[in-house]
Amino acid sequence: MNIHEYQARAIFKKYGIPVPNSVLCHTVEEVKEAMASIDHLVVVKAQVLVGGRGKAGGVKLAKTKDEAVKAAEQILGMDIKGFTVEKVLVADAADIAKEYYVGLVSDRNSKSVTLMVSAEGGVEIEEVAKNTPELIYKFNIDPMTGLLDFQARNIALKLFKDVKLARKAADIFQKLYQIYLDTDSTLAEINPLVVTPDNDILAIDGKMNFDDNALYRQPELLAIREVDEDEQKEIDAKEKGLSYIKLDGNIGCMVNGAGLAMATMDMIKLYGGSPANFLDIGGSSNPQKVVDAMNILLSDKNVEAMMINIFGGITRCDDVARGLITALDIIKPKIPIVVRLSGTNAAEGLAILKATGLPTVSTMSEAAQKAIELSKK
Numbered sequence: 603m604n605i606h607e608y609q610a611r612a613i614f615k616k617y618g619i620p621v622p623n624s625v626l627c628h629t630v631e632e633v634k635e636a637m638a639s640i641d642h643l644v645v646v647k648a649q650v651l652v653g654g655r656g657k658a659g660g661v662k663l664a665k666t667k668d669e670a671v672k673a674a675e676q677i678l679g680m681d682i683k684g685f686t687v688e689k690v691l692v693a694d695a696a697d698i699a700k701e702y703y704v705g706l707v708s709d710r711n712s713k714s715v716t717l718m719v720s721a722e723g724g725v726e727i728e729e730v731a732k733n734t735p736e737l738i739y740k741f742n743i744d745p746m747t748g749l750l751d752f753q754a755r756n757i758a759l760k761l762f763k764d765v766k767l768a769r770k771a772a773d774i775f776q777k778l779y780q781i782y783l784d785t786d787s788t789l790a791e792i793n794p795l796v797v798t799p800d801n802d803i804l805a806i807d808g809k810m811n812f813d814d815n816a817l818y819r820q821p822e823l824l825a826i827r828e829v830d831e832d833e834q835k836e837i838d839a840k841e842k843g844l845s846y847i848k849l850d851g852n853i854g855c856m857v858n859g860a861g862l863a864m865a866t867m868d869m870i871k872l873y874g875g876s877p878a879n880f881l882d883i884g885g886s887s888n889p890q891k892v893v894d895a896m897n898i899l900l901s902d903k904n905v906e907a908m909m910i911n912i913f914g915g916i917t918r919c920d921d922v923a924r925g926l927i928t929a930l931d932i933i934k935p936k937i938p939i940v941v942r943l944s945g946t947n948a949a950e951g952l953a954i955l956k957a958t959g960l961p962t963v964s965t966m967s968e969a970a971q972k973a974i975e976l977s978k979k
């Protein structure tokens with residue numbers, strides 16, 4: 603899950619990271635109202651769940667009320683990388699002497715949270731990471747000690763010669779780390795963190811991602827969650843006892859078991875195909891689950907063939923076959939389906955499915971090849 607900049611700013615503020623004042627507006631009218639009591643430079647910023655707004659024209663400085671209104675008219679409704687701008691943040695503009703980058707990510711290799719800082723912050727940080735990665739300083743935070751004062755200061759001193767500034771920055775790093783822990787983040791970024799000509803430090807953009815698996819213990823985040831269509835499907839699937847992740851390919855997969863689902867996607871790739879999803883229907887043969895799973899797969903317009911891959915362990919293949927027939931009766935899917943049954947009572951299951959005329963196979967590789975072949979017809 604990710605959040606808007608204005609929501610990240612609110613979290614920063616709660617933890618004492620300095621952020622300029624701002625007002626969230628949904629309409630041009632609201633911008634007019636907000637500007638009634640403001641007579642200084644502001645910045646009007648698109649609030650969309652995607653980065654690179656500045657480059658896309660979604661961040662505009664405005665000296666007067668009229669300019670702010672004009673900026674809002676341009677930005678509201680704008681499309682940024684497929685996201686329509688439905689709200690703008692009108693924020694007190696910072697006077698910027700220099701822009702810095704600060705970010706925290708979970709690093710699997712070091713099994714720790716990595717703090718990244720750079721004096722090359724701003725809209726070109728991706729280019730910096732690609733072309734001159736040595737300009738980004740990285741520090742793995744020991745989870746047992748956290749980010750200690752002297753460590754935070756030493757890191758800050760890599761960005762700032764001025765000790766006072768370094769202290770302020772160190773404090774921000776530590777606060778951001780505390781936020782990261784408290785909110786089960788997987789990414790927390792301030793880009794840019796700016797220094798003003800008066801040597802103030804301000805966070806003027808925030809990006810945060812959170813671990814979806816931890817949302818059950820983050821009620822405040824759950825309450826502000828905005829989901830897109832694909833995420834909604836994943837959430838609906840979860841409520842039905844299915845683990846579903848949408849992917850970009852055209853072969854829908856329905857599998858019992860997460861490991862087998864991974865292997866199924868690998869097998870499709872191996873034969874040159876592309877899976878449309880990960881879908882684990884779990885260990886039951888309940889026809890309702892098969893119906894739910896099929897509905898999810900068929901709602902994806904990219905799906906051109908379906909590969910059903912069942913390994914019978916405790917689940918018996920003949921039960922699955924009966925569930926499948928019930929489901930097919932209810933849904934009557936129009937796309938080709940190939941079924942692979944193996945394991946407990948596979949022969950009985952395959953015999954039951956014979957009557958449906960569906961192509962049935964007994965190995966995964968046959969199933970993957972058949973599904974790819976059928977998807978091309």
Ligand code: GDP
Pocket residue numbers: 645647652653654655656657661663694695696697698701724725793794806807
């Ligand atoms: P992003 O492009 O989505 O990352 O949006 P940002 O909020 O980071 O803004 C992009 C760029 O706009 C920043 O790197 C700044 O150069 C500029 N900018 C944003 N806010 C301000 C501000 O308050 N004052 C000034 N002078 N420039 C700003």
Ligand code: MN
Pocket residue numbers: 724725793794807
């Ligand atoms: Mn930014």
